[in-house]
Amino acid sequence: MPTSKLSRNINWFKFAAPQRFYPLAGKLLPWFAVAGMLLAAYGLYLGLWVAPTDATQGDAYRIIYVHVPTAWMSMVIYVAMALWAGAGLVFNSRLSSMMACALAPTGALMTFLALWTGALWGKPTWGTWWVWDARLTSELVLLFLYIGFMSLHASIDDVRRADRAAGLLALIGVVNVPIIYFSVQWWNTLHQGASITIQGASMATPMLTGMLVMALAFWAYCIALALMRVRVIILDRERHTAWARAEMGVT
Amino acid sequence: MDGLKTVLRRDLRVSLRRRSDTFSTLIFFVMVVSLFPLGVGPEPQLLRTMAPGVLWVAAMLASMLSLPRLFADDHSDGTLEQMLLSTHSLAWLVLGKTLAHWVGSGLPLVLLSPVLALQFDLSASATGVLVLSLLLGTPILSLMGAIGAALTVGLRGASVLLSLLVLPLTIPVLIFGAGAVEAHNAGLGVSGHFSLLGALLIVTLMAAPWTAAAALRISLE
Numbered sequence: 001m002p003t004s005k006l007s008r009n010i011n012w013f014k015f016a017a018p019q020r021f022y023p024l025a026g027k028l029l030p031w032f033a034v035a036g037m038l039l040a041a042y043g044l045y046l047g048l049w050v051a052p053t054d055a056t057q058g059d060a061y062r063i064i065y066v067h068v069p070t071a072w073m074s075m076v077i078y079v080a081m082a083l084w085a086g087a088g089l090v091f092n093s094r095l096s097s098m099m100a101c102a103l104a105p106t107g108a109l110m111t112f113l114a115l116w117t118g119a120l121w122g123k124p125t126w127g128t129w130w131v132w133d134a135r136l137t138s139e140l141v142l143l144f145l146y147i148g149f150m151s152l153h154a155s156i157d158d159v160r161r162a163d164r165a166a167g168l169l170a171l172i173g174v175v176n177v178p179i180i181y182f183s184v185q186w187w188n189t190l191h192q193g194a195s196i197t198i199q200g201a202s203m204a205t206p207m208l209t210g211m212l213v214m215a216l217a218f219w220a221y222c223i224a225l226a227l228m229r230v231r232v233i234i235l236d237r238e239r240h241t242a243w244a245r246a247e248m249g250v251t
Numbered sequence: 252m253d254g255l256k257t258v259l260r261r262d263l264r265v266s267l268r269r270r271s272d273t274f275s276t277l278i279f280f281v282m283v284v285s286l287f288p289l290g291v292g293p294e295p296q297l298l299r300t301m302a303p304g305v306l307w308v309a310a311m312l313a314s315m316l317s318l319p320r321l322f323a324d325d326h327s328d329g330t331l332e333q334m335l336l337s338t339h340s341l342a343w344l345v346l347g348k349t350l351a352h353w354v355g356s357g358l359p360l361v362l363l364s365p366v367l368a369l370q371f372d373l374s375a376s377a378t379g380v381l382v383l384s385l386l387l388g389t390p391i392l393s394l395m396g397a398i399g400a401a402l403t404v405g406l407r408g409a410s411v412l413l414s415l416l417v418l419p420l421t422i423p424v425l426i427f428g429a430g431a432v433e434a435h436n437a438g439l440g441v442s443g444h445f446s447l448l449g450a451l452l453i454v455t456l457m458a459a460p461w462t463a464a465a466a467l468r469i470s471l472e
Contacts, residue, residue, distance in 0.1 A: 137422070144419035151415055155406050164469040165402045169416060172398065172462065 018095050018234045019243050025227040032227065036220035043217050046210035054207075060124045063117050068211055069218040071114040074142060075177050077107035077222060081149070082174040085167030097163035098237065100170060101153060102230035106222050108146035115139055134183035135191040138176060145173040159237065254339030255347040262351030265324075276317045276356045277363060283309040284367045295372050302371035303381055303432035307425050310360050310385060311392060315414040317356040318396040321348060322404045322467070331404070335471055341464035349397045349460065357389030373432075380435045384428040387448040391424050392417075394459035401466035424451060 015021045047065035054061040081103040088097035118136065119129045130136065149166050156162035184193045195202045203211070238244040266272060287305045288298055325331040334344050364385055368378040399417035403409040431444035 137426075141419045141422055144415075148416045148419060151412060152402060155403070155408065155412055161469065161472065165466065168462070168466055168469060169402060172420065 013093075016091075016093050016095055018098070018238050019241070021095055022231055022234050022247070025231050029224055029227045029231075032220045032224035036217050036224055039213055039217035039220060043210055043213035046206065046213055051206045051210050052204065057125055060121065063121045064207070065210055065214045067114060067117040067121055069215040070110045070117065071139070072215060073218050073222050074107060074111040074114050074139070075180060076219075077103050077110060078142060078146070078170075078177055079174060081107060082170045085163075085170040088163055089167045089171075094160070094163070094237070095234075097160075097167060098233045099226070099230055100167060101163070102226045102233055104146055104150050104153075105229070106225045108143060108150070110218075110222065111139060111143040111146060115143065133191055134187040135180060138180040138183050141176055142173075142180060145170075145176060149173070252343070254337070255343045258334075258344050258347030259351050262348050263354060266351060266355035272317065272320060273355050273359055276313050277359050279316060280309050280313040280360050280363065281367065283312060284370065288370065298371045299373060299436075302368060302373045303377075303384075303429040305371070306364055306367060306381060307385070307388070307429040310357075310364070310389060311418065311421060311425060312414075313360060314357060314389065314392045314396060315417060316410070317352070318393075318400045318413055318417070319403070319410045321352050321397060321400040323400075323409075326404050326471075331467070332471060335467065341467065342460040345397060345401070345463045345467065346460040349393050349463075352397075353390050353393040357393050361385045361389055374436075377432055377436055380441055381432045383445070384431045384448060387445065387452055388424050388428040391448075391452050391455050392421055394455040395420050395424075397463040398459055398466055401463040401470060404467070404470045424448070427451070 015024055043065060047062055051062070053059055081100045084096045084103065085100040087093065088100060115136070118139075122131070123129050149170050152169055153162045153166040156165060184191055196208075201208050235244050235248060239248070284305060287301065291297060291301065322331055325334070335341060337344070361382060364382055365378050368381060373381065396413070396417050399413045402416065403413050406412065427444045427447045431441045431448070434444055435441050
């Protein structure tokens with residue numbers, strides 16, 4: 001298969017070494033953190049000040065600016081975690097599995113927030129904190145899958161075996177994400193259907209803008225958290241190496 | 252196929268000689284099912300509504316309890332490593348073990364469930380739907396549980412961890428299995444539920460032995 005001179009000269013796996021990725025993550029981290037804070041400030045301003053009061057739900061709908069981004073992130077992070085775990089299994093690379101481990105707690109937090117803010121929204125609008133419909137149940141299953149991933153990893157003493165076993169589990173669980181996504185189409189559920197489709201959005205523009213800005217804010221926040229956590233995991237796992245000891249200031 | 256038949260015959264013989272394993276699973280099933288009417292009160296209509304869910308959850312819990320035994324004994328005396336090293340396809344061997352495990356712990360639950368359904372005053376036709384749903388569902392539980400057992404083989408606290416890993420994946424089986432009986436009681440058709448259960452069984456039959464074999468290789472390096 002012909003390869004271009006350019007692609008032959010690029011080392012595609014350069015940053016697969018923990019020692020090289022650690023400073024890269026350190027350089028990217030402040031950008032994502034600051035971007036997240038600024039986007040969140042702007043998004044909350046749009047959502048809480050600029051966007052109009054909803055005709056049917058009043059001001060209670062404004063929790064959408066946290067609920068929808070966290071729900072999106074919970075699904076995106078699970079797929080990302082499964083992809084990194086799969087890469088770790090296929091390429092036998094330590095850093096890919098470390099990334100999967102770094103993503104898991106953030107993903108679990110996003111899932112929990114989605115469920116919690118959903119309950120807070122459901123009480124004034126649906127009249128109930130919880131209902132056992134398809135979307136809420138499958139999102140709860142997603143939380144269990146995250147917790148299962150973290151528990152399995154923590155239970156195995158050999159960290160490489162733990163990476164591989166938890167990685168296999170993450171790949172098995174990824175089938176749940178399309179179920180969550182399509183649950184409002186496949187079943188008759190209390191949860192509303194998709195407001196944003198390829199054909200357009202059925203939301204008022206100021207509300208939509210605020211929600212999209214908050215979604216970007218959560219993306220940046222989650223990436224920043226994952227980078228921060230993976231740096232800690234790298235230092236922990238590579239603590240026997242000279243560069244890590246120098247980094248931590250241990251002689 | 253030779254490997255499958257040999258492993259199946261061996262595991263069936265072992266579980267026949269160790270009947271206490273099967274009995275303890277059955278007794279656990281009976282006890283859990285009997286606890287619910289004591290907890291919620293003897294009102295017949297309530298029990299009739301609860302019956303499919305209670306029997307299904309008890310069957311799931313009984314399966315989870317018996318699953319660590321799938322690989323634990325063979326792991327502790329080294330037979331499992333020999334199975335990995337053999338020329339037979341590991342997926343077939345896992346399928347044989349899982350089938351034997353189902354005959355030893357899942358099938359007895361299915362056969363005992365009509366008797367327990369009497370405790371809940373379930374109608375004869377509803378009991379028939381329940382037994383059929385358990386017949387389709389318990390193999391799925393054994394197959395999915397085999398993946399969990401393979402991932403947790405040899406770990407401390409393996410049985411609790413196994414339940415934590417496998418139960419979320421088996422939630423659809425519970426929903427469609429118990430839902431079939433509820434749909435029957437409500438006068439709606441059960442064909443949708445049974446079609447989905449059958450589909451889940453076929454998919455797990457194809458995917459689970461292979462996945463469990465991969466998990467075994469990870470666990471045993």
